Amino acid sequence: MKFISICFISFLSLFSISMSLFILSLKFLMMDMTIFIEWEVVSLNSMMIVMTLLFDWMSLMFMSFVLLISSLVIYYSKEYMAEDLNISRFIMLVLMFVMSMMLLIISPNLISILLGWDGLGLVSYCLVIYFQNIKSYNAGMLTALSNRIGDVALLLAIAWMLNYGSWNYIFYLEAMKLDYEMMIIGGLVMLAAMTKSAQIPFSSWLPAAMAAPTPVSALVHSSTLVTAGVYLLIRFNILLADTFLGQFVLIMAGLTMFMAGLGANFEFDLKKIIALSTLSQLGLMMSILAMGFPKLAFFHLLTHALFKALLFMCAGAIIHNMKNSQDIRSMGGLILQMPLTSSFMNVANLALCGMPFLAGFYSKDLILEIVSLSYLNMFSYFLYFFSTGLTVSYSLRLVFYSLTGEFNSFSLHPMNDESWIMLRGMSGLYIMVIIGGSMLSWLIFPTVDMICLPFLMKMMTLMVCIGGGLFGYLISNVSNIYSNKSLNSYNISMFLGSMWFMPMISTLGVIKSPLNLGWKSIKSFDQGWSEYFGGQMMYSTMKNYSKYSQILQNNNLKIYLLSFVIWLLILMSMLIY
Structure with a gap:
């Protein structure tokens, strides 16, 4: 009963907000309106932390679609995930996922975009490993690490935006589009968008993310995670038009x-x-x-x-x-x-x-x-x-x-x-x-x-x-x-069916050389000459000395006491001198 109420309340609230936002987006579209909100979170002397939000027809319409799909997905999960004992946790993760997407959509500021971007990455990892087995863990790690490349690119873009005195990129795109720094920022944003929208060579994580429950796949592959990169580039589209970046994105x-x-x-x-169909459509959008x-x-x-x-x-x-x-x-x-x-x-x-x-x-x-x-x-x-x-x-x-x-x-x-x-x-x-x-x-x-x-x-x-x-x-x-079992046709179908060996390259291709290097270093250092001249040699030397001492003493009390007296004499002679 508790589970049904959580699903139903989430569905109703998201659906009603979605309809309201859609009507609002129509008003903004017809009147060609844009609202830019600045909220001063903290002010200390001359330093201010300001949260900025951008509401135009595009962001409102996209939010309404995301909320509509997520509300129907949550309603659908009511039956699909009915046997799951931790259903409230699942619904909370989906809601966190949607909230991260909302933050990303209405942000004209690279810092708040990063918050939404990282929120999507983190919660998507939790959702991909939801069915806790080896396949899910591998898929989750591949998803998280592929997306980290884009997160790092976004952090570097934030650092380069410091050249302009503010992170509100929307103020500078038009005026500074031919600027050298802005071209670097555009390149970094393009890299971030390519990782999130799984363009070549970062495509292998998208089919792997199918390890998540199907309602999550319906949400991730339609309007949230994979479309975040496309949406970011739509906002930065001025930097792509008639430039090398645009040509590069086009071919990829x-x-x-x-x-x-x-x-x-x-x-x-x-x-x-x-x-793979989603990947194809993302390529068309990009x-x-x-x-x-x-x-x-x-x-x-x-x-x-x-x-x-x-x-x-x-x-x-x-x-x-x-x-x-x-x-x-x-x-x-x-x-x-x-x-x-x-x-x-x-x-x-x-x-x-x-x-x-x-x-x-x-x-x-x-x-x-x-x-x-x-x-x-x-x-x-x-x-x-x-x-x-x-x-x-x-x-x-x-x-x-x-x-x-x-x-x-x-x-x-x-x-x-x-x-x-x-x-x-x-x-x-x-x-x-x-x-x-x-x-x-x-x-x-x-x-x-x-x-x-x-x-x-x-x-x-x-x-x-x-x-x-x-x-x-x-x-x-x-x-x-x-x-057709002939070798050539099998190899061709293997090559085409495995996304041009991209999953192999981004997993085995990345990890094989470091693992080989590690094995060789263990063999030559930890289990090789350092071990021979280090711990093992000390151990064998001490053991041999102890054996010699054992033979010498041979449990004979007279020899033992005599050696003790000799030792005392040596000590006394050293003290005298």
């Missing part, structure tokens, strides 16, 4: 998008496929942001948050019913066993693919058309469109393996569609996935932009999506490439 984000799309086509873990379109990146961030949270919730409901099995090969035919959950998952999948008039279509189609309209090299253009095709490919593959086809589980199974609390939590997001894209499109872009493209380029998105869908169907159904 494009490669991340491509790598994650390829990897998802070779993965069999349901949650990891959706995690790359369009690097091209100088922060509003578009923000638009896709919000629409992606809706359908990705729904996708994770559906995956959680399926895993819950499959008695914690996550392998898509043991599913199949779920549409007959769980029709409502399957239809929710199908809609979320179609929104991810960019199906017309669902949430993902409005942002994704607009991004690809703007890319076609921009001055962009052929390689980046290829990465954008090929990765979009891969998205449709792995989505169709996922549908083929899990929802349609033959039922591959046990004949006696507990699968049903009667998890009413979970279904209610999902249905809230289901409605938003259908109406959210068009609503946000009309709000954020009230005037229609004319995108004039040749017919073939206009049709490019549709052709790529259809081609990707066919490819996904073929690799799942007709020519099953996984059954």
Whole structure:
């Protein structure tokens, strides 16, 4: 009863705050308002500690979406985590996580951003290791250490901001954007954002973080932890436009998008496929942001948050019913066993693919058309469109393996569609996935932009999506490439399916040399010559002396007393002289 009340109270309060913030964000958007609040915490002589908060339509709308998703996730957890004895601790951790994100969103100040940033890092570690086993501990450590690189970069950026006399970066971005110090700050912020949003080469922690409970994954991978880096770069977007930093982010984000799309086509873990899909969409957001379109990146961030949270919730409901099995090969035919959950998952999948008039279509189609309209090299253009095709490919593959086809589980199974609390939590997001894209499109872009493209380029998105869908169907159904056991095909699928060996490089690659060095130093120092000439030699020498003394004395009292007398004589002779 206590657990139900904690969940329900948290859900109601977060949901009501979310609705209030959304209405407020509409007012700010229509009136083009920004409120900047300074709260003087401590004042001592001429020194002041001031807390600054920035409220504009962007921060309020993002906060309302984060709170909406987190409220529905907490409501969903009421049934998903029902057997957990420490449920109140879980809810408290989720609330702390959301509060850290709130602090990060409304901060125009690098110090308070660091507080929210570190709060996210610390609480995410606690949530990833929530199911306390070896896999969770390893995943939590990889997550925490990867994110520490970004935290250090942010601390260095804070140190460099001292050149300007205040940490309120919002005052200096426009005026000082060509300044040498500001370029260094931009580079450090970019590094921090790349670690938090898991861009290459920091991508390996994101699928590892799937060790967390599924409600946490739904929150982390939709609107909180991984989007923090994108949001930070949206605030610092002035430093990316037409600079080397922007070009670097563009190529890295494009490669991340491509790598994650390829990897998802070779993965069999349901949650990891959706995690790699998140990575792919983060690459899309970062790359369009690097091209100088922060509003578009923000638009896709919000629409992606809706359908990705729904996708994770559906995956959680399926895993819950499959008695914690996550392998898509043991599913199949779920549409007959769980029709409502399957239809929710199908809609979320179609929104991810960019199906017309669902949430993902409005942002994704607009991004690809703007890319076609921009001055962009052929390689980046290829990465954008090929990765979009891969998205449709792995989505169709996922549908083929899990929802349609033959039922591959046990004949006696507990699968049903009667998890009413979970279904209610999902249905809230289901409605938003259908109406959210068009609503946000009309709000954020009230005037229609004319995108004039040749017919073939206009049709490019549709052709790529259809081609990707066919490819996904073929690799799942007709020519099953996984059954080919030849060494080359196995190596290629191993390389593509393991995120280009990035998890191996960031774990074994980092630790192998220090461990080897440690082993050699132990062998040569602690167990080598220092031991031979040190402790062991002293021990063997003393032992030999003691043996000699034993033989000499041989338990003979006369010899013992005689040696004692001789010793006294020697002492007396020394005293005399």
